[in-house]
Amino acid sequence: DQQVKQNSPSLSVQEGRISILNCDYTNSMFDYFLWYKKYPAEGPTFLISISSIKDKNEDGRFTVFLNKSAKHLSLHIVPSQPGDSAVYFCAASEYGTYKYIFGTGTRLKVLA
């Protein structure tokens, strides 16, 4: 049972445009959500997070939106750059469990 789902395995975007990566979850007890970026031959690196008490969090070119009623979050990258090309994982955590459940990842390719 996949509690965190990323339904788009891949996404291609032109440099300078917006990249939108989507993530859905099924567990209504999740209260903290994260996005990670992963380059080949490296470990995942933390990008941005959001608590369930918020619906938006912004950090430079990266914004995460949370829609609790739809159990959906998205990551917006504006403007997209070739260096953003990587696999992006969303993850979720339930308060008190201290474990992170990851989605299957979306491979983003930003075309120059």
Added chain:
Amino acid sequence: DADVTQTPRNRITKTGKRIMLECSQTKGHDRMYWYRQDPGLGLRLIYYSFDVKDINKGEISDGYSVSRQAQAKFSLSLESAIPNQTALYFCATSFGQNTEAFFGQGTRLTVV
């Protein structure tokens, strides 16, 4: 030096052999995790530990065991390796509630 160090980085082993993957951290975090990454399946949690005396099974613990030798060290063992355990393995650490996890560089394990 990396805060979360995994050894070895690459390993090829034969079916039926016992193998240990090691993880050490200098971040002072109390929580440590082992994940495996497979194409199309994302990152799946194998085991996690909140302190030296606490070990918990994750989503896919069958065929694996772990040892938390100290707060800074968390080892993953495959008692009798099989080919479908060929994957990328990641160790991670975290501290506190609603914080991010930090990942090591990964170990690429191939079972032939």
